[in-house]
Amino acid sequence: MVNGIMDFEFQDNCVEFLIDKTLDPASKQVITVKAPTGAGKTVMLIKYVDEYLKNTSGNTAFVWLCPGKGDLEQQSMDKMSELTPQRDTRNLLYSMLMGFEGGSVTFINWELVTKKGNTALKDGEKANLFETIAAAHRDGIQFVVIIDEEHLNNTKKADDIIRAFAAKNIIRVSATAQKVAHHEYYEIPEDEVINAGLITRAIYVNEGVDEKKQITNDYEYLLELADEKRKEIQAGYDAIKTKIRPLVLIQFPMGQPETIAGVEAKLESMGYTYDNGMVSIWMSDIKRNIDDLTGNDGSPAFLLMKQAISTGWDCPRAKILVKLREGGSEDFQIQTIGRIRRMPEKKHYGLNTLDYCYIYTLDSHYKMGLMSSMDKAYQVRRLFVRDEAKDFVLTKELRNLDFDGLGERETLEKVYEYFKKKYSLGSDMRINRENLEACGYNFDHEIDSKILQGIFRTTEELASGVGKNNVTIKTAVNTHSHGIYLLHSVDEIKKVTGLQSQKVKNILRRMFSKGKKTKYKFVALENSDFYAFIINNVKQLKIDFKGCTAQMGGRQMSFVLEPKQAEFSIPEMEIYKYSEVKKRQLMRLNAYLEYTNEFITDKTRSMPERLFERYCETRPDRIEWVYKNGDTGQQYLSIVYLDGFLKQWLFYPDYIVKTNDGQVWLIETKGGEVAGHSKNIDIQVENKFIAFKQYAEKYKLNFGFVRDINEDLFINNTEYHEDMSHDSWRPLSDLL
Incomplete structure (x- = not known):
């Protein structure tokens, strides 16, 4: 002791x-x-x-x-x-x-x-x-x-x-x-x-949430449930004559001013304000009523907070967590639960009401916070370039910021044609809706959410969903309060396309929302139904917009764009991830000294990358050195390619190979085939292949995409075909 x-x-x-x-x-x-x-x-x-x-x-x-x-x-x-x-x-x-x-x-x-x-x-x-x-x-x-x-x-x-x-x-x-x-x-x-009685016996998620009830306002509904539970816990403490005032934590992932203001107004209507000492706020830019917060009999009953105090803060009287959604589909971070798990007197009371902690949230995904990449199954080591590769130079391409892709009308036409072809859409809006519904699109008037409900003994059980009970709740659309949900959905599509948010929103409205302009219209939804449609279908919309960006064909940049250029040389020092192996072996043909098989394990390299590096090591008769390029960053070799909207993206070839006769090969590895099914998950593969080929021709270099079947490697440098039975795929040893 x-x-x-x-x-x-x-x-x-x-x-x-x-x-x-x-x-x-x-x-x-x-x-x-x-x-x-x-x-x-x-x-x-x-x-x-x-x-x-x-x-x-x-x-x-x-x-x-x-x-x-x-x-x-x-x-x-x-x-x-x-x-x-x-x-x-x-x-x-x-x-x-x-x-x-x-x-x-x-x-x-x-x-x-x-x-x-x-x-x-x-x-x-x-x-x-x-x-x-x-x-x-x-x-x-x-x-x-x-x-x-x-x-x-x-x-x-x-x-x-x-x-x-x-x-x-x-x-x-x-x-x-x-x-x-x-x-x-x-x-x-x-x-x-x-x-030992130090933390609660269980975690109760969404107690009292009724899937038969239509919710008109997310946070108002959750706050009412939380306050009802707070009063029940308070009555329990009073009954055993212990001076503890339970605290409700209200977490705002982003801290949007309008959401905070809405919560403050709801709490005030329930009789809880900053002025009467019942409400505290702890944000990076504002702190109020926090002096009397952490003691077991502290005055505040509600604390408004962001993720900022999810760690390193001790207030054992906190028993209830209300986690609000500000973007429609955030994940619940499991470590936040630690703030409500402590028992205020380091003992259980024998009453479930007092021995449980409570979460109210409409989130559907629960994630354990994991160690970052620095600490997963590998370590890092600094390596230095060999003398033979020190003076090697190539030209790398960078985005030309003077060019910003297709205009809004051309982009709209591309998206329209993609949807029209994929879902067999035409001028009959009733048939269009039926076809979209048949392919999984949701046309409910409300926002649908699948949420978790139940009692979980440990955070591991909660994260893995052991014995979980999913319930579907429906929230009536409010175009004011759900405006931020819509923006979040639009931003999700923006991330996968590179399009400006306003451009995405305008395209969606032209295709799916009621309006004077009927050209490009598949269905004409009322405004509230349009909100529900976009929010409910954001996952599928992302897939379709991303699929549209892959529809490029043989066009690339030659007719419209000259990328910026800069010199690339192999970095003198590189930090590579590695993991332990039973038998350490030097990879003698790598561009870096002391590069070993520790750098090409399943923790650090994909299967085709591992196969390719091992193949190179068997060819000292042909290969002088091989360099593993980085995935992102200005110090690495990059090539510009265009997607279906003529947006510019950077592509980083996996390997540079220098042969004994002075030739240079640029190699990109992709998932191969297993049992006749493709393992390649890159939908931009054809666009990259075309840009790669044009780059190689321009600078008089050799190039190829390399994929595997049954651990044998095949290369293609003519025209891209996903099916590896095509004659364009040849054994790697035929060329390199």
């Missing part, structure tokens, strides 16, 4: 694991701990640091990195000062002034070291952070880095800072951590935290 804090077996087991691993020189550097919200991870880490320093020589400095949201680093430092007052706790500025010293624990807000313009990283009179770290290393100080809420701030800049500490061990802690091969891993089962 540390200073009167209650011990739990699962916490002690975790502390013991951390001690064992950080004292064992044979253990892996990174230790990942998955700890459910409410497990007391801050207390566990404090116990671990205290125990470690008691049993070591004292030349270790701890660095405790916290997300910047919610002042978590100050909360954690205060907690450690309270529980272990004998320890040297400090902030970053103090350590930069005094140096990182043995036995010290430095709490750092990520934003101090990862945002631009922070004084911590500026050169000046004081030594900057990297110099201070280097000085500590010269003094024989070892570092152990603790990364709290490790799923946040997983960026390259953050990684550079972590690497600078050259820590003996890095301890990553999160409720959403993933097990990976190159980390030590420890998981605290959620059931053990539930059984």
Whole structure:
């Protein structure tokens, strides 16, 4: 026990694991701990640091990195000062002034070291952070880095800072951590935290939502249900004579001013206002009534918030979460539930009303927050280019910003013709509607939503939908309040087409909305029905608009566009992802020194990429070197291609191959065939092929698309055919 804090077996087991691993020189550097919200991870880490320093020589400095949201680093430092007052706790500025010293624990807000313009990283009179770290290393100080809420701030800049500490061990802690091969891993089962009484026994999603009732306003309906449940919980606390006031969290994913204003007006009509102290708001730009918020008997009954305080904020009286939709189809982020799972008195009461937490949301997808790409099943390594490839130069193409694709009328005509052909549409609107409905288009007058309803014991159950019960609810269209849903749907189509939002909206109106102009009209929907049609069918509309962009045929840029040009050379240094393999082998023909088979595993390369790189390695008689191009970024080789709307996109060929006789081959790999079915998922493949061919002819280079059948590779550099039985697909060894 540390200073009167209650011990739990699962916490002690975790502390013991951390001690064992950080004292064992044979253990892996990174230790990942998955700890459910409410497990007391801050207390566990404090116990671990205290125990470690008691049993070591004292030349270790701890660095405790916290997300910047919610002042978590100050909360954690205060907690450690309270529980272990004998320890040297400090902030970053103090350590930069005094140096990182043995036995010290430095709490750092990520934003101090990862945002631009922070004084911590500026050169000046004081030594900057990297110099201070280097000085500590010269003094024989070892570092152990603790990364709290490790799923946040997983960026390259953050990684550079972590690497600078050259820590003996890095301890990553999160409720959403993933097990990976190159980390030590420890998981605290959620059931053990539930059984200890620290978090609620279950999560109740959408209790009382009635699928037979038509909803006229999403947030008003959810707020009424939440307030009814809040009053029931309050009555439960009053009955057992405990002074706890349950808190309702109202989460706005985007914080749209009109949605916030609508919620404030609804709460006021229910008798809850800022002025009477019943409502608080905590947004990045406004905070009100937050001083009396986190105590069990705090005054506010409702807190308006964004995602900003979804981590690193502790208010155990929060029992209900209302998550609003501002765009119609957001995902529910599971980690947000942690804010309502804690038991306010660290015990269960034996009453479901008090021992559950409650979510009200019309979201249909529930996602676990995962570790970022930096920490999945691979690591990264810096490689340096071989001398033979250093002077290699090609011309890369960039978008010509003076050209912006087809005009609105030409685009409308293309979309119209695409729908007309695909769905057999004509001048009879009744038949058009029947044909579209037969192909899955929804013409309901209301907005349809499939939502989750039920009781889930753990967040894992909720994320996986174990025993889930989906119900369909119908919301009456309100063209004012659902205007933002419509905009969101239009933006979804914009993302896959590159068209301006207004252009997308105008095209949709011409084809599906009632109006004076009848040309290009498939159905003439009233305004509210048009809203429902677009919102309900956004998924299929995206597929169709994207399909339309692939309808290009033999036209590309030669008749209309000269792309911008710039010089490309192979980057002198590259950071490649890799994962562990049983037998490490050098890939001698790669353009980078020390490139091994660790870089071509199923975690880092697609099947055709792996097959191609291995094929190249078997051809030293033919190939001098092979370079894996990047997928995006100005430093890589890019080629401009046009889609069906003549919008410009950049295409990055997968490989550059230099042969022993001085030829240059550009290779793009695509999914091949299995059992006669294509694995290629790129609908722009023909447009890319044509642009690729024109580029190769222009610069007198060899090119080819490479695909696989039964792990044999075939190449095509004549005319594109998806069916690989066509004569245009030849064995790769015939050409390269």
